[in-house]
Amino acid sequence: MTTDKIQALLTRRSVVARDLCEPGPNQNELDTILKCAHRVPDHGKIGPWRFIIFQGEARLAFGQELEKIFAEENPDATDKALEFENERFIRAPIVVGVIYSPQEHPKVPEWEQQLSTGAVCQNILNAAHFLGYSAQWLTEWYAFNDRVNNVLGLQAQEQVAGFIYIGSTKEKPSERNRPDLTERILHWQP
Template sequence: MTSLVTHEMLRTRRSVPPINLDGPGPSAEELDAWLAIAARVPDHGKLAPWRFLVIEGEARHRLGAIIANVHAADFPEADAKRLDLERQRLAHAPLVVAVVSRAGPHVKIPEWEQVLSAGAVCMNFVVAANAAGYATAWLTEWFAYDRRVLDALGLDPAERIAGFIHVGRAREVPADRPRPDLAQIVTRV
């Protein structure tokens, strides 16, 4: 990929809502390459304060049922349409990769740096998938913060979800959203 192609891909990259993502998904080789690229981020102390959960195939539906059940427990008045929406949260795209932050206290490495490293992992993964011609959406949603769902995903009590990255082929790419005016966000000192 030339520098101009890279810049153009980054300049025009756009999240695509999972409901607009179809298959086919990436091959196992593509996914492994993206995970390796994602892991090549700044990581002070070489802690790897993150890990990946690959969610594909039937696992998307099994986890969706857990999400719907948790929602139903909290909102018993939820109708079938809403519960189906919750059940489908991870089922639209053929692949979802959850990036799990393992940031925690360390004698030399601030926790904030570890959290930033997990965010960089998410963005590297998104860029790698987009560079390969796939569309992505990096989301959290309510269930990323619900302990019952996190337990079902096998997260330790100190672990958190940095993002669920949905990957597929864009059925439809939404129009670009307004981007920040650089004059409003850049200060030169």
């Protein structure tokens, strides 16, 4: 059993959002994914994150907002580019927006809260994989845009940690080249 769990981690692979398709997680599976996301190291137990779920018609409505903002900020954008922005969130059945929401805390520096929020994103990817789905964690232009943040209702101190697209795939993703692990390990000696 333990070998299966390790093998699952060794085979987890991001899948490009445009290659995701139905079906996506059902509500019980999505709840499980979010519960797994919530089980990360969290110094001070402050939970410096929250989630915004995009599914069903909400994906289309948010895409319309993205297209509108993109068009206003890029007046020379082609119709094809605008259509892409409009359809951006329908690339996957479910998109989870992970919002970094730092809290003032005397013992927990902001960088620890950022790391914890990153762990939330990784747990979403792992949980989706363990449930048989594929996913991709993205931070494209709309993750860094103040007008998009307003549409999302973010507070001044908040920012998007990522949008995680979750769905199925028709083909198993191929392995990608990774940096040589042995070049990244140093055994400390006194």
